[in-house]
Amino acid sequence: MTTTQLFDQLWNEYTERTPSAQKVKNLFEAQGNSTIANDHVAFRTFDDPRVNIDVLATTFINNGYEYVADYHFEKKKLYAKHFAHKTDKNAPLVFISQLLTSELSVELQSIVKNTLDTVDFTTVSAEELVFKGRLWDTPNFELYNTLLNESEYAAWLYVNGFCANHFTVDINKLDTFNTIIEVNNFLKENGHELNASGGEIKGTPEDFLEQSSILADKFIVNFEEGAKEITSCYYEFAFRHPMANGELFKGFIASSADKIFESTDMVLQ
Ligand code: NI
Numbered sequence: 642m643t644t645t646q647l648f649d650q651l652w653n654e655y656t657e658r659t660p661s662a663q664k665v666k667n668l669f670e671a672q673g674n675s676t677i678a679n680d681h682v683a684f685r686t687f688d689d690p691r692v693n694i695d696v697l698a699t700t701f702i703n704n705g706y707e708y709v710a711d712y713h714f715e716k717k718k719l720y721a722k723h724f725a726h727k728t729d730k731n732a733p734l735v736f737i738s739q740l741l742t743s744e745l746s747v748e749l750q751s752i753v754k755n756t757l758d759t760v761d762f763t764t765v766s767a768e769e770l771v772f773k774g775r776l777w778d779t780p781n782f783e784l785y786n787t788l789l790n791e792s793e794y795a796a797w798l799y800v801n802g803f804c805a806n807h808f809t810v811d812i813n814k815l816d817t818f819n820t821i822i823e824v825n826n827f828l829k830e831n832g833h834e835l836n837a838s839g840g841e842i843k844g845t846p847e848d849f850l851e852q853s854s855i856l857a858d859k860f861i862v863n864f865e866e867g868a869k870e871i872t873s874c875y876y877e878f879a880f881r882h883p884m885a886n887g888e889l890f891k892g893f894i895a896s897s898a899d900k901i902f903e904s905t906d907m908v909l910q
Pocket of ligand 1: 736
């Protein structure tokens with residue numbers, strides 16, 4: 642599989658559960674942007690050794706990616722790593738976070754472990770994991786709410802499973818927009834609601850990275866107790882500034898990512 646095929650497959654799966662992303666991409670194209678490049682694609686997982694960051698990263702490592710840096714989110718009990726393609730500078734960055742279950746309640750730990758224990762991991766290769774979505778059976782709404790009370794991230798992952806949590810438009814490569822404010826105004830004019838947690842724009846030119854996102858879509862999830870509407874994934878927008886050496890900053894800002902995680906928050910919807 643080429644890198645392009647890999648991200649095309651992820652995009653197809655992602656836009657099925659996130660129709661807003663395809664709509665926004667179409668709007669950018671209709672505005673005269675010939676290519677909509679991705680700055681990064683992000684994934685979520687648990688720290689369990691069967692599915693942790695390094696397992697989820699397998700398909701990217703096998704496609705020419707390497708580890709670059711890591712990030713700590715102490716309040717949300719998350720840890721993340723970012724990966725970049727070794728030679729293809731146009732390939733999106735990959736950002737994978739994991740929930741540090743050992744820092745959360747024994748109850749949450751047992752729900753996560755019991756859920757993963759129902760999966761036969763001998764039939765799922767590490768390479769495929771990122772495409773698999775939810776590998777376990779029908780979720781239970783009571784368990785979902787127990788997770789939600791403690792970690793929105795855990796609850797989201799319990800329902801959505803392994804998939805691209807967000808794709809991110811590279812604003813620097815858009816032809817018709819020069820700032821993130823222009824992009825945000827365009828999104829709002831077209832009826833898309835932005836994640837305003839910590840302000841609509843996360844980060845400043847001094848951080849060399851400004852980011853915004855629209856709120857996650859919702860989809861109908863069939864729980865054991867019946868169908869409920871739950872958040873799926875969201876579309877993000879990133880504008881990078883040059884550093885003193887003239888090169889665009891290519892890392893991430895933990896305090897900004899911290900707020901962006903909240904784009905799937907059920908309360909914000
Ligand atoms: Ni992101």
